[in-house]
Amino acid sequence: MEFKTVVFYFLSAILVYAALRVITARNPVHAALHLVLSFFSAGGVWALLQAEFLAISIVLVYVGAVMVLFLFVVMMLDINIDRIREGFWNYLPLGAVVGLLMVVEMGAILGSQYLGAAEAQVPQTAAGVSNVKELGRLLFTEYVYPFELASVILLVALIAAIVLTHRGAKKTKYTDPAKQVFVKAADRIRVLQMPAEKQD
Amino acid sequence: MMDMLQQFIQGVFGPAWPVVWNLLKIVAVVAPLLLGVAYLTYFERKVIAYMHVRIGPNRVGPLGLIQPIADGLKLLLKEIIVPSGADKWVYLIAPGLAIAPALAAWAVVPFADGLGVANIDASLLYIMAIASMGVYGIILAGWASNSKYAFLGAMRSAAQMVSYEISMGFALVTVLMVSNSLNLTEIVRAQDHGIFAGMGLTFLSWNWLPLLPMFIVYLVSGVAETNRAPFDVVEGESEIVAGHMVEYSGMAFALFFLAEYANMILIAALTSLLFLGGWLSPVGFLPDGFFWLAAKMSFVLFLFLWFRATFPRYRFDQIMRLGWKVFIPVSLVWFTVVGVWMMSPLNIWK
Numbered sequence: 001m002e003f004k005t006v007v008f009y010f011l012s013a014i015l016v017y018a019a020l021r022v023i024t025a026r027n028p029v030h031a032a033l034h035l036v037l038s039f040f041s042a043g044g045v046w047a048l049l050q051a052e053f054l055a056i057s058i059v060l061v062y063v064g065a066v067m068v069l070f071l072f073v074v075m076m077l078d079i080n081i082d083r084i085r086e087g088f089w090n091y092l093p094l095g096a097v098v099g100l101l102m103v104v105e106m107g108a109i110l111g112s113q114y115l116g117a118a119e120a121q122v123p124q125t126a127a128g129v130s131n132v133k134e135l136g137r138l139l140f141t142e143y144v145y146p147f148e149l150a151s152v153i154l155l156v157a158l159i160a161a162i163v164l165t166h167r168g169a170k171k172t173k174y175t176d177p178a179k180q181v182f183v184k185a186a187d188r189i190r191v192l193q194m195p196a197e198k199q200d
Numbered sequence: 201m202m203d204m205l206q207q208f209i210q211g212v213f214g215p216a217w218p219v220v221w222n223l224l225k226i227v228a229v230v231a232p233l234l235l236g237v238a239y240l241t242y243f244e245r246k247v248i249a250y251m252h253v254r255i256g257p258n259r260v261g262p263l264g265l266i267q268p269i270a271d272g273l274k275l276l277l278k279e280i281i282v283p284s285g286a287d288k289w290v291y292l293i294a295p296g297l298a299i300a301p302a303l304a305a306w307a308v309v310p311f312a313d314g315l316g317v318a319n320i321d322a323s324l325l326y327i328m329a330i331a332s333m334g335v336y337g338i339i340l341a342g343w344a345s346n347s348k349y350a351f352l353g354a355m356r357s358a359a360q361m362v363s364y365e366i367s368m369g370f371a372l373v374t375v376l377m378v379s380n381s382l383n384l385t386e387i388v389r390a391q392d393h394g395i396f397a398g399m400g401l402t403f404l405s406w407n408w409l410p411l412l413p414m415f416i417v418y419l420v421s422g423v424a425e426t427n428r429a430p431f432d433v434v435e436g437e438s439e440i441v442a443g444h445m446v447e448y449s450g451m452a453f454a455l456f457f458l459a460e461y462a463n464m465i466l467i468a469a470l471t472s473l474l475f476l477g478g479w480l481s482p483v484g485f486l487p488d489g490f491f492w493l494a495a496k497m498s499f500v501l502f503l504f505l506w507f508r509a510t511f512p513r514y515r516f517d518q519i520m521r522l523g524w525k526v527f528i529p530v531s532l533v534w535f536t537v538v539g540v541w542m543m544s545p546l547n548i549w550k
Contacts, residue, residue, distance in 0.1 A: 027287075029287075029290070029343060030290075033290070033340075036336070052320075052321065052322050053322060053325070056322055056325045056326055056329045057325075057329075059329040059330075059332075059333070060325065060328055060329040060332055063329075063332070063333055064328075064329060064332025064333055064335075064365070065332065065362060065365070068335055068336070068339070068358055068361075068362055069358075069362065071336075071339060071343075071358075072339070072355065072358050072359075075339075075343050075351075075354075075355075076355075130321045130322075130382075131321065131322070132321065132322050132325070132382055175517075177517070177518055177521055
């Protein structure tokens with residue numbers, strides 16, 4: 001067996017185990033941590049496919065930023081697992097249908113190689129060609145409109161999130177650091193000269 | 201002679217030679233790094249002591265030079281206590297998660313032209329990705345300790361690190377824009393030519409001058425990323441005891457300590473490589489070499505210590521204000537300025 005294959009199975013085994021633990025772990029923080037692990041192993045699998053930019057960006061964006069904020073929230077929540085599990089049997093049929101649909105869709109894509117529907121050849125990049133550079137060139141030439149559209153949508157989402165959570169001007173008193181920085185001692189303290197009183 | 205030796209060694213290890221060779225390279229980087237961490241603590245105590253008009257450590261060995269070894273030995277022999285109610289596994293994994301990224305990032309750092317463990321195309325991106333994982337050690341330590349102070353430290357750290365990563369990222373994007381590469385070796389090479397370099401004054405052609413606002417943003421964000429004073433609200437001894445490290449003892453505590461100092465050295469190395477010309481010599485008539493990188497790193501590290509001895513600790517809202525309302529707008533503006541500059545006929549990075 002080739003070394004690359006060994007690495008692939010190693011990473012995939014971790015990925016599948018971590019993904020399973022995400023939905024079976026009782027502690028939500030443990031579940032989030034397993035999600036981090038599965039992102040990281042997915043990044044490793046992508047690196048094996050020579051998609052170095054994607055591999056590093058999943059670690060940078062999902063592991064480094066998204067999951068940190070996610071953990072931040074999950075740690076502060078008080079989640080009662082038993083209350084969440086209460087409606088398990090009621091929701092099972094709906095969940096099963098959605099799950100089955102997803103399995104069929106994934107099977108259709110992954111199985112197409114065996115069924116001969118699509119030639120899923122991984123394009124091998126020549127050595128010495130920077131993956132990042134090629135990706136950047138493609139994004140800003142061939143896919144420039146979809147790319148710009150996606151960024152505008154993200155910008156709209158960003159502004160929408162701020163508008164939705166912004167509850168008007170603050171009613172509480174607050175300090176203005178800019179003003180604080182420019183305060184001089186003379187504005188706050190008045191030094192008085194008091195003649196000494198005579199003691200008798 | 202060397203060829204014969206190399207052949208002999210390759211013959212001994214056979215097909216396992218590449219693995220052994222890479223392991224040797226890793227040891228060659230990590231061992232001096234850990235030694236550097238140990239003596240950085242000594243250097244810090246001495247520098248701050250002289251700034252306070254004290255003497256600093258001077259009992260263990262000549263000039264107190266054995267002090268870091270004694271400290272390390274002491275920590276090694278201490279008991280590791282797991283608090284009751286702590287999440288034992290996460291509690292024990294957290295120090296490892298703190299130190300692993302601090303060491304893994306060194307894999308792509310070049311020490312001189314072509315000298316490093318690995319030279320990959322997207323090395324800057326790799327460092328950003330690995331460094332962004334350092335925060336896990338801290339927040340997990342805070343959460344798993346099952347202690348309020350530790351948890352407060354963790355929350356502060358998560359908010360602070362995520363905020364300063366953005367302006368740091370913009371600084372890096374500007375650098376990669378002017379050097380037209382993500383590769384650290386290429387970024388340094390891009391700094392050795394220009395108008396001033398042609399006159400023999402290479403140090404004026406380094407990125408720090410044309411990208412001065414970014415240099416300052418990067419340096420200060422670096423101090424904030426490593427949770428060093430004046431951004432050390434994460435530890436904040438006078439407010440929350442020691443933040444995420446309250447419950448840790450012995451080697452588990454030492455690992456956090458090592459991670460912090462290894463990160464400091466990493467930031468110093470990156471600042472030197474990205475803005476201060478890495479291993480390039482400041483003037484044309486002196487040869488380039490690792491010596492210059494070491495000198496620049498020491499200078500940046502000295503700045504870290506100087507800041508600690510000089511500035512009082514920021515309040516948390518001031519930290520957030522500096523990150524979001526000052527650094528991000530400044531870096532966005534300079535990012536645009538550099539973009540326009542590069543497209544104009546005055547472009548100096550050709």
